[in-house]
Amino acid sequence: MDTVILIGQVIMSVALILAFVRVVRGPSLPDRVVALELFSTTVVGLVGVYAIKTGVASFLDAAIVIALMGFLAAIGFARFLERGGPRDD
Amino acid sequence: MIDFIKGTLIISGALFMLLASVGLLRLPDLLTRMHATTKAATLGVILVMLAAAMHFAEVGIVARSFAIIVFILMTAPVAAHVMGRAGYFVGSKLWSGTVKDELRPNYDPLTHELKSGLETQQNAKRQPRETDPD
Incomplete structure (x- = not known):
């Protein structure tokens, strides 16, 4: 079981690195925001796997909060873009 | 047996997240990238949370992980x-x-106005009904 959890964590970390490449390279601001949203979703998965690994269920509360923050960040960025953010950077 | 199911759920969830970020990296424009990330990452989180629910197998924690699933499904x-x-x-x-x-011919990006294609003089005329208070 520990090996499986380690493999899962490695795969999710590779996913985080690939999303970070898109954050750095992304040609426009919406691309970066989408990449950050994927970032927060992947971190929720990582926290869930870590809760399984340690056996501490309270980490799931942290996962809820991270998901909420990612959603609010996406909504806030979208409002910022629609109300006269940078038109095309 | 339950360890096997948990391991399968964790690995497949992680693979779906990897698939989402590969799609984010490889696809050509914003909408196709969002098409990749939204669905695949949501499915990945759902699978991982199902694994967590099976691991703890207590009522409060299962309810909590299902709350995460419902929240992700509603907000994504x-x-x-x-x-x-x-x-x-x-x-x-x-x-x-x-x-x-289909939005391109009807939408003016400078004035932020959307046309329906039915704006004629005749349609602009007021047509009062019986129930109008006047």
Whole structure:
């Protein structure tokens, strides 16, 4: 079981690195925001796997909060873009 | 047995998240990238949370992980819709192989106005009804 959890964590970390490449390279601001949203979703998965690994269920509360923050960040960025953010950077 | 199911759920969830970020990296424009990330990452989180629910197998924790699943399922489409709308309004380029863009002829990006194609003089005339209070 520990090996499986380690493999899962490695795969999710590779996913985080690939999303970070898109954050750095992304040609426009919406691309970066989408990449950050994927970032927060992947971190929720990582926290869930870590809760399984340690056996501490309270980490799931942290996962809820991270998901909420990612959603609010996406909504806030979208409002910022629609109300006269940078038109095309 | 339950360890096998948990391991399968964790590995497949992680693979779906990897698939989402590969799609984010490889696909050509904003909307196709969102198409990749929203669905695949949501499915990945659902699988991992099912594994957590099976691991702990207590009522409160199962309810909590199902709350995460429902929350992700409710917020991911909303966030994707809002981001796609903002990206279109900001003027992000569509892929060169895009077949159809029905908003392009009807939407004026400078004045932020949307036309329906039915704006004629005759349609603009007021047609009072019986129930109008006047």
